[in-house]
Amino acid sequence: MTLEEIIKPENRIYGKTPLLTETPMHYCPGCSHGVVHKLIAEVIEEMNIAEKTVGIAPVGCAVFAYNYIDIDWQEAAHGRAPALATAVKRLNPDNCVFTYQGDGDLAAIGTAETIHACNRGENIAIFFINNGIYGMTGGQMAPTTLEGMKTATCPNGRDVSMEGYPLKISDMLAILDGTCYVTRQAVHTAAATARTKKAIRKALENSMNSKGTSVVEIVSTCNSGWKMTPHQANKWMVENMFPAYPLGDLKDR
Amino acid sequence: MEEIKLMKGNEAVAEAAIRCGCDGYFGYPITPQSEILETLMALEPWKTTGMVVLQAESETASINMVYGGAGCGKKVMTSSSSPGISLMQEGLSYIAGAELPCVVVNVTRGGPGLGTIQPSQADYFQTVKGGGHGDYKLITLAPASVQEMADHTVLAFDLAFKYRNPVMVLSDGIIGQMMEKVQLPPHQPRLTDEQVREKYPWATTGKHGRAKQNVITSLELRSEEMEKINNRLQDKYRQVEQNEVRFEEYFCDDAEYLITAFGSCARICQKTIELLRAEGINAGLLRPITLYPFPTETIAQFAKHVKGILSVELNAGQMVEDVRLAVNGVTPVEFYGRQGGMTPTPDEVVKALKSKLVK
Ligand SMILES: Cc1ncc(C[n+]2csc(CCOP(=O)(O)OP(=O)(O)O)c2C)c(N)n1
Numbered sequence: 001m002t003l004e005e006i007i008k009p010e011n012r013i014y015g016k017t018p019l020l021t022e023t024p025m026h027y028c029p030g031c032s033h034g035v036v037h038k039l040i041a042e043v044i045e046e047m048n049i050a051e052k053t054v055g056i057a058p059v060g061c062a063v064f065a066y067n068y069i070d071i072d073w074q075e076a077a078h079g080r081a082p083a084l085a086t087a088v089k090r091l092n093p094d095n096c097v098f099t100y101q102g103d104g105d106l107a108a109i110g111t112a113e114t115i116h117a118c119n120r121g122e123n124i125a126i127f128f129i130n131n132g133i134y135g136m137t138g139g140q141m142a143p144t145t146l147e148g149m150k151t152a153t154c155p156n157g158r159d160v161s162m163e164g165y166p167l168k169i170s171d172m173l174a175i176l177d178g179t180c181y182v183t184r185q186a187v188h189t190a191a192a193t194a195r196t197k198k199a200i201r202k203a204l205e206n207s208m209n210s211k212g213t214s215v216v217e218i219v220s221t222c223n224s225g226w227k228m229t230p231h232q233a234n235k236w237m238v239e240n241m242f243p244a245y246p247l248g249d250l251k252d253r
Numbered sequence: 254m255e256e257i258k259l260m261k262g263n264e265a266v267a268e269a270a271i272r273c274g275c276d277g278y279f280g281y282p283i284t285p286q287s288e289i290l291e292t293l294m295a296l297e298p299w300k301t302t303g304m305v306v307l308q309a310e311s312e313t314a315s316i317n318m319v320y321g322g323a324g325c326g327k328k329v330m331t332s333s334s335s336p337g338i339s340l341m342q343e344g345l346s347y348i349a350g351a352e353l354p355c356v357v358v359n360v361t362r363g364g365p366g367l368g369t370i371q372p373s374q375a376d377y378f379q380t381v382k383g384g385g386h387g388d389y390k391l392i393t394l395a396p397a398s399v400q401e402m403a404d405h406t407v408l409a410f411d412l413a414f415k416y417r418n419p420v421m422v423l424s425d426g427i428i429g430q431m432m433e434k435v436q437l438p439p440h441q442p443r444l445t446d447e448q449v450r451e452k453y454p455w456a457t458t459g460k461h462g463r464a465k466q467n468v469i470t471s472l473e474l475r476s477e478e479m480e481k482i483n484n485r486l487q488d489k490y491r492q493v494e495q496n497e498v499r500f501e502e503y504f505c506d507d508a509e510y511l512i513t514a515f516g517s518c519a520r521i522c523q524k525t526i527e528l529l530r531a532e533g534i535n536a537g538l539l540r541p542i543t544l545y546p547f548p549t550e551t552i553a554q555f556a557k558h559v560k561g562i563l564s565v566e567l568n569a570g571q572m573v574e575d576v577r578l579a580v581n582g583v584t585p586v587e588f589y590g591r592q593g594g595m596t597p598t599p600d601e602v603v604k605a606l607k608s609k610l611v612k
C-alpha cells in the first residue's frame with residue numbers, strides 16, 4: 001500500500017472521535033491523560049448524552065480538559081470538583097455529571113470533598129488519574145507517591161516515617177455506603193484500555209440512572225514527572241504501581 | 254397580599270430565599286446564623302418550590318457547591334459567619350473571576366480567630382476590599398433590620414444576576430438574632446430549565462442543541478488576554494459604582510455633625526441623633542446600605558457643610574477609612590467603636606461625638 005492509500009478515510013482503522021475537538025492536546029507524549037480523555041469522549045458519544053453532560057475539570061494537568069471534549073464544562077478550584085458536581089447534579093438531575101481529577105486534587109487538597117460527595121452518594125462519576133505525582137506543578141510528592149519513589153519534594157525517595165504511606169483512597173471510598181461502583185484500571189495496553197472504557201461507561205450510566213457515586217481510578221503514567229521515556233514509564237508502572245494499586249473492581253453494586 | 258410576620262433576621266433570610274425563587278442553598282452550621290439552614294430544613298422547600306437545600310461538610314464545600322450551581326445559571330446561595338466566610342474566600346475569588354451570580358450572607362461575629370459569637374462588624378475590610386486573591390469586588394449590602402434581611406436577600410439576587418457577580422449581605426449577630434415585624438416578599442416561581450437556558454446563554458446546562466460548548470472558568474494563561482479580562486471586570490465595577498450606591502439619610506438636611514454607621518450600629522446611632530438633637534446639637538446619620546459601592550460622593554458633599562463626621566462601628570475602625578477617603582481632609586473625621594461583641598449605648602456615642610468633635 002502506498003502512503004496515499006494508507007491515509008484514505010476508508011482504510012483508517014483508528015481515528016479521533018468527533019466529540020474530541022481539533023485543539024492539539026498540551027499533554028506530554030506518552031501521558032495517560034490524553035488516552036483517558038479520548039475514552040470519555042467516545043463513551044459520551046456512544047451513549048448519545050453529549051447534549052446533557054457536564055464535566056468538572058480539576059486543577060492539575062487536566063485543567064484544560066474543557067478544550068478537548070466538546071461538552072459543557074466547569075473548571076473547579078483545586079480539589080473542589082466534587083462539590084461543584086454535587087450542586088450541578090442536584091440542580092440538574094437529568095444531566096450526566098462527572099469530575100476528572102488527579103491524585104493531588106482528589107486525594108490531598110480535596111480529600112474532604114471527595115469523601116463526602118461519595119458518602120452522600122451523589123449521582124456523579126469521578127474519574128481519578130492516579131499518576132503518583134503532581135504533574136502540573138513540576139513533579140512534587142503526591143499522597144499516592146510510592147514508598148521510596150523520588151520526586152522534587154522527596155528527592156531521596158518517599159520516606160514513610162516522615163511522609164506517611166501511599167494513600168489508597170479508592171479502597172477507602174469503596175467502603176462508603178454512598179458509592180455504587182469503585183474500580184481501578186489502567187490504559188497501558190489495548191486490553192487494559194478496553195476495560196477502562198467499559199468502566200467509564202458503567203460510571204456514566206450510573207450517573208444517569210442515579211445509582212450513587214462511581215469512582216474509576218486510572219493508574220497512570222507521568223513520564224515527564226517520573227523522568228522516564230513513555231515506554232519506561234509503562235514498564236515502571238506495571239512493576240511498581242500495580243503491586244501497590246492492584247487493578248480490578250473494588251466494588252460493584 | 255400583605256403578610257406581616259414576627260421573626261428573626263436569620264429566619265427572614267430563609268423565608269425570602271424560598272419566596273424569591275431560589276434554586277439552591279448550601280451551608281454549614283455556625284453561630285449566629287444556623288437558623289438560616291435550620292429554617293430551610295424545617296420548611297422543606299424541595300417539596301413545594303423544588304429548591305435544593307443541603308448541609309455541606311464545610312464552608313469550603315458550601316461555596317464550591319454555590320460555584321457549581323451558579324455556573325448552571327441557577328439562583329444559589331450560602332450563608333455563614335466570620336470564620337466560615339474566611340474559608341470561602343478562595344471560592345468567592347473564583348466565582349468573581351468566572352463572573353457568576355450568587356448570594357452569600359455573612360452574619361458576622363467578633364474575631365480574630367474563633368473570637369466570640371457576639372455581634373461585630375469587623376469583617377468590613379474582608380468584604381469590601383477583596384478578601385480572596387486577585388482584583389475583584391463583592392457588591393455588599395448591609396441590612397439594618399429584619400425587614401431588610403428579607404428585602405436584601407431578594408435584592409442581592411437581582412444585583413447578582415444583573416452584574417453576574419457575587420453579592421454579600423453583610424449582617425451581624427444582632428440583626429440575625431433579633432425579632433421584628435417583617436413583610437415577606439411575594440412568591441416568585443423558580444425558573445424552569447428551559448427558561449434558564451434562554452435567559453442565561455452562558456450557563457453550563459448541558460448543550461441541549463446549543464452550537465458551542467459553554468465553559469465556566471477563571472483561567473487564562475495568556476497575560477494579554479488576562480489583562481483584558483481584568484479590565485472588563487474593572488469596567489463592570491465602575492458600572493456598579495455608578496448605578497448601585499444606596500444609603501439612607503436620617504436628619505441629615507440641617508446637620509452640623511454627621512454620624513456614619515451601617516447595619517445594627519446605625520440602629521443604635523438613630524437614638525444617638527435623637528438625644529443630640531434634644532440637647533440642641535444638630536446631628537444627622539448617614540447609613541450606607543451598600544458598603545460596596547460606597548456612598549463616597551454623598552459623603553464628600555456633606556463634608557463641605559458639616560463641622561465634623563464621626564464613624565461609629567463595631568470594630569477597630571474600618572469603614573472610617575473609606576469615609577476619610579471620601580472626605581479628603583475637608584472636615585475632621587473621627588472614629589468611635591466597640592469590639593469583641595460589645596455594642597455602644599446611644600449615650601456613649603453622644604459623649605464620643607461631643608468629646609471628639611464639638612469643641
Ligand atoms: C489552592 C491551590 N494550591 C496549590 C495549587 C498548585 N497546584 C496546581 S496543580 C497541583 C497538583 C496537581 O497534581 P495532581 O492533582 O496529581 O494532577 P496531575 O497534574 O498530576 O494530573 C498543585 C499543587 C493550586 N492551583 N491551588
Ligand code: SF4
Nearest residue numbers: 027028031061135222
Ligand atoms: S506532566 Fe505528567 S501528567 Fe502532566 S501532561 Fe506531562 S506526563 Fe502528563
Ligand SMILES: [Mg+2]
Nearest residue numbers: 102103133135
Ligand atoms: Mg497526579
